[in-house]
Amino acid sequence: MFKFLLVVQAIVALLLVTAILMQRSEGGGLGVGGSSSxxxxxxxxxxxxxxxxxxxxxxxxxxxxxxxxxxxxxxxSTSVDTSLVKDQPVQTAPATPAAPTGNETAPAVPLAQ
Incomplete structure (x- = not known):
């Protein structure tokens, strides 16, 4: 049902664009001449x-x-396609601790008022 309505909406969108582009900007519509009736x-x-x-x-x-x-x-439910995943485990970099900088806390700065 959803796919059918999606296709119908795409067709309606194309028809809407066509109808809008066929109109003249002054509201004359197509600019077709001919008889008055x-x-x-x-x-x-x-x-x-x-x-x-x-x-x-x-x-x-x-x-x-x-x-x-x-x-x-x-x-x-959504499923992830795992057909392209290899059987090998994922390699991760070893975690290294961050070197201390000596200035662990920033000094408090009063806000300007």
């Missing part, structure tokens, strides 16, 4: 793209919230 005139295209952008934006937000809810509820 009909569906795909400049005004009709702008209205269609505006509605499509609003619907796709709402669908994207809804899918995002739904996917977050599903991911929060799903408690699948």
């Amino acid at each position: 009909g569906f795909m005139t400049a005004r009709g295209a702008a209205d269609f793209l505006t509605r499509a952008t609003a619907i796709l934006g709402a669908a994207f937000i809804t899918l995002s919230i739904l996917l977050a809810a599903i991911a929060g509820v799903t408690r699948e």
Whole structure:
């Protein structure tokens, strides 16, 4: 279910980007000329793209919230792939004690007021 919704969200995101990029910055939408009546005139295209952008934006937000809810509820155990780990033990450097510096505590400095 999660993977299916993730693919649907990716498709909605691509459609949303396409709808946004097809609009003119002045709000004319596609800049298509033609007759003053009909569906795909400049005004009709702008209205269609505006509605499509609003619907796709709402669908994207809804899918995002739904996917977050599903991911929060799903408690699948995570496993680490150990197929690439060699059978040899890990070599670590021997621990050496730090040399004393003679000034173990810093002098107290009053704060300026």
